[in-house]
Amino acid sequence: MTLPPLGLICGSGSLPLEVAEGAHAAGRDVFLIALRGSADKGIERYPHAWLGFGEIGKLLKLLEKAGVKQLVLVGGVQRPALRDIRLDMTGLISMPEIRRLMSAGDDHLLSGVTGFLAARGYEVIGAHEAAPGLTASEGLLGARDATAADATSVAAGLAVLAALGPHDVGQAAVAIGRRIVAVEAAEGTDMMLRRVARLVEKGRIKREGRGGVLVKAPKPGQNLRVDLPAIGPRTIELAAAAGLTGVAVAAGGVLLAERARIIELADSSGLFLAGVPQAAFGAP
Amino acid sequence: MTLPPLGLICGSGSLPLEVAEGAHAAGRDVFLIALRGSADKGIERYPHAWLGFGEIGKLLKLLEKAGVKQLVLVGGVQRPALRDIRLDMTGLISMPEIRRLMSAGDDHLLSGVTGFLAARGYEVIGAHEAAPGLTASEGLLGARDATAADATSVAAGLAVLAALGPHDVGQAAVAIGRRIVAVEAAEGTDMMLRRVARLVEKGRIKREGRGGVLVKAPKPGQNLRVDLPAIGPRTIELAAAAGLTGVAVAAGGVLLAERARIIELADSSGLFLAGVPQAAFGAP
Numbered sequence: 001m002t003l004p005p006l007g008l009i010c011g012s013g014s015l016p017l018e019v020a021e022g023a024h025a026a027g028r029d030v031f032l033i034a035l036r037g038s039a040d041k042g043i044e045r046y047p048h049a050w051l052g053f054g055e056i057g058k059l060l061k062l063l064e065k066a067g068v069k070q071l072v073l074v075g076g077v078q079r080p081a082l083r084d085i086r087l088d089m090t091g092l093i094s095m096p097e098i099r100r101l102m103s104a105g106d107d108h109l110l111s112g113v114t115g116f117l118a119a120r121g122y123e124v125i126g127a128h129e130a131a132p133g134l135t136a137s138e139g140l141l142g143a144r145d146a147t148a149a150d151a152t153s154v155a156a157g158l159a160v161l162a163a164l165g166p167h168d169v170g171q172a173a174v175a176i177g178r179r180i181v182a183v184e185a186a187e188g189t190d191m192m193l194r195r196v197a198r199l200v201e202k203g204r205i206k207r208e209g210r211g212g213v214l215v216k217a218p219k220p221g222q223n224l225r226v227d228l229p230a231i232g233p234r235t236i237e238l239a240a241a242a243g244l245t246g247v248a249v250a251a252g253g254v255l256l257a258e259r260a261r262i263i264e265l266a267d268s269s270g271l272f273l274a275g276v277p278q279a280a281f282g283a284p
Numbered sequence: 285m286t287l288p289p290l291g292l293i294c295g296s297g298s299l300p301l302e303v304a305e306g307a308h309a310a311g312r313d314v315f316l317i318a319l320r321g322s323a324d325k326g327i328e329r330y331p332h333a334w335l336g337f338g339e340i341g342k343l344l345k346l347l348e349k350a351g352v353k354q355l356v357l358v359g360g361v362q363r364p365a366l367r368d369i370r371l372d373m374t375g376l377i378s379m380p381e382i383r384r385l386m387s388a389g390d391d392h393l394l395s396g397v398t399g400f401l402a403a404r405g406y407e408v409i410g411a412h413e414a415a416p417g418l419t420a421s422e423g424l425l426g427a428r429d430a431t432a433a434d435a436t437s438v439a440a441g442l443a444v445l446a447a448l449g450p451h452d453v454g455q456a457a458v459a460i461g462r463r464i465v466a467v468e469a470a471e472g473t474d475m476m477l478r479r480v481a482r483l484v485e486k487g488r489i490k491r492e493g494r495g496g497v498l499v500k501a502p503k504p505g506q507n508l509r510v511d512l513p514a515i516g517p518r519t520i521e522l523a524a525a526a527g528l529t530g531v532a533v534a535a536g537g538v539l540l541a542e543r544a545r546i547i548e549l550a551d552s553s554g555l556f557l558a559g560v561p562q563a564a565f566g567a568p
Contacts, residue, residue, distance in 0.1 A: 186489050
């Protein structure tokens with residue numbers, strides 16, 4: 001028995017296409033809903049339909065017609081103002097529900113959309129479940145191996161992320177040896193890495209030559225179905241610019257956007273890239 | 285029996301004078317060693333001597349002559365390059381020891397100086413011990429009271445600092461309600477507060493009006509004798525600029541530089557300022 005096609009609601013970036021390719025490579029048909037103003041043209045190589053933000057009725061009809069039962073929400077979405085959304089009839093009927101969703105925080109918006117679809121019989125799964133090859137696997141992913149000094153940095157980073165787990169903080173930290181030089185909270189990984197580069201430049205972080213590791217993992221209890229941490233080529237570039245010697249991510253829990261390019265960049269910049277068992281991050 | 289005069293080795297900023305005043309107000313004579321190129325002229329109102337960085341022999345002679353037994357190291361020091369230090373004879377004799385000190389990390393430099401003085405019969409005490417009135421006392425320090433929402437932010441900040449305690453991370457965090465939006469590591473409190481202001485401006489931190497609290501405390505095991513966390517008027521200005529509603533610090537563990545000005549600024553910006561028992565920070 002073949003599975004029904006996997007539906008992808010596609011926002012911006014290269015990720016929707018990567019997930020579609022991953023699922024397709026795993027032998028599954030896909031049907032892509034491209035969000036107008038967000039999704040990339042590239043997704044048109046698969047069966048697809050373009051849709052505006054408020055076309056809820058049309059969305060449900062398209063999914064039914066395509067026989068979709070499982071959905072993935074993937075890619076970036078610029079949250080539109082409520083007044084800019086043109087709701088179709090079903091959208092208008094669902095208006096109170098939509099208004100509640102739109103006024104919630106980002107995390108709640110995503111869980112809300114999941115709930116909205118679940119109430120209509122659709123199961124939302126994570127990109128990591130639809131295309132497991134997209135997340136980091138365990139072990140070394142690139143050519144460079146980690147040194148003993150790197151291992152010390154990784155251990156320090158893992159320890160601090162585990163300690164932060166129960167608190168609603170970040171998903172990443174930079175350790176240089178036993179010292180944690182940066183912890184990510186609202187600023188995001190890129191801004192944190194830029195800060196480390198600046199602090200090194202200013203002499204506020206003292207270090208002999210290169211050194212230090214970016215460690216990144218989901219928060220315990222993070223809803224990976226709608227909010228999967230990711231690194232991309234830019235993460236590697238910024239880590240290299242900060243003089244780090246490697247990047248360690250939770251295996252199975254952090255998405256590698258443009259995986260081949262990430263590994264190529266890590267190799268050419270002399271950074272190790274490793275997938276670490278999630279248990280090491282204090283995850284259940 | 286009166287105590288022998290307290291020696292202060294004075295770096296830059298207003299703190300050396302404040303500590304001298306605090307100790308003097310508590311009935312203790314003081315003798316100030318003003319580091320040339322760093323210390324403020326204002327300290328000259330107390331018995332003092334100016335000294336270059338390498339004049340180790342002269343330092344020891346001055347301390348002996350003044351009858352000093354206890355010392356405080358206070359104020360900022362720009363670490364000079366080893367080649368710029370003109371060592372006197374005692375300095376030259378102690379050269380290997382000094383070279384070891386100068387190549388150590390900041391934390392080790394300070395502990396090293398303490399050790400150097402201890403080996404010569406001097407006890408180094410903390411500014412908070414010499415002038416207890418300079419650190420935050422318990423309770424509200426300004427006019428504004430904390431709201432229930434503020435209390436939630438304080439609790440979240442305390443919890444995350446307690447969790448970070450065993451790791452060598454920062455001394456401060458910003459919480460908005462239950463959410464930790466920034467954790468200080470190598471960047472320092474000022475830079476962290478500027479980041480929060482920028483993230484709010486960019487809409488990366490969502491908040492209804494003003495809200496959020498800066499929480500600051502020593503790390504467990506931090507050597508307060510040479511490395512006492514501090515806030516100053518600028519901290520309050522930056523907290524206000526980030527739209528926070530208050531600042532909570534560990535009572536007895538965080539120095540208030542220019543205390544009167546800090547409280548005045550907190551009051552005029554509508555921020556509460558509170559000293560929280562150190563046990564709440566997970567300190568022993």
